[in-house]
Amino acid sequence: MFHREGQTIILVTFFITVGIILSAQFFVPIDWLRIAFQLAAFIVLVLILQFFRNPKRLVTPNFDEILAPVDGKVVVIEEVEETEYFKEKRKQVSIFMSPLNVHVTRYASSGTITFSKYHPGKYLVAWHPKSSTENERTTVVIHTPKFGEILYRQIAGALARRIVNYAEEGEQVTQGEDAGFIKFGSRVDLFLPLDADITVDLNQKVVGAKTCIATLKSQDG
Structure with a gap:
């Protein structure tokens, strides 16, 4: 398909x-x-x-997990200051997609879209540190039942010239559903709460709507 x-x-x-x-x-x-x-x-x-292949992936929504929004390789796991929306520290997980990966963006969690914005910009290579703030990109925030608000950012790469984003503010979305597409090379950044437990490693290959990216820390400590 x-x-x-x-x-x-x-x-x-x-x-x-x-x-x-x-x-x-x-x-x-x-x-x-x-x-x-x-x-x-x-x-x-x-x-x-x-x-442009779009494999069907059946997902049973799980409020306790954040799933990978795209296929690719984890290139960043770090605590950063998110300056556009939260304006506070968050855990960032970035996934780089090569031209050989499936480029469908899928919702990492179920919830309500509270913010969705497109930014025109440059076309630096997707792994460049400034691509997250200077490249063509979209920023989407989902209010989730367990994690509160999470943010994902679609970032165009050196070859990409069009980001497709289906998220609209106020919309209820379901984990694993189609959230958009990035044409010809790209990256997606996830910004999660500081109490999220990251369950992937640097350079790990992940599968959209299948690989668990984060869970909530155990309340037992």
Whole structure:
């Protein structure tokens, strides 16, 4: 299954691919050159299909867990000052997505959207320290039953030129549901309460709507 945000690109790429393959078949007399053109066009189509894939993931909402909002690799786990919304210290977990990862953004928790804002910006590489504050990005805050408010930020990478964000203020959302899409390379930052127990490690690969990112610290200490 493919994400709706890729439908136009997939169709256009498909017709261009068919056109190149047929044109090469009839107008390129040199065998190796014809095959090279046809193979290159087919590979591009496969890469586009792979990028916009949208695997179904069944989730039983769990208020005690924050799930990974995207597929990728954990590149940051640290305590930071979140300056846009909370204006106080939070635990940050950042996940980097390569072009080979599924790029669907999913809600990390069920709750109510209390803040949703788009920021135009630069296109620094997604792992650059300033990408979180200078790149094109969206900031979304969810009020959750157990964790209070959590914030996630979709950040465009060097290749990305469009972030899709479905979150609207006042909307009730369900953990694991489709929250948006980032086209062609990106990163997502999560900002969690200081009493959250982070359950992933640096450089760990995570799966959106499946890998648990954090739980609440035990009240027993």
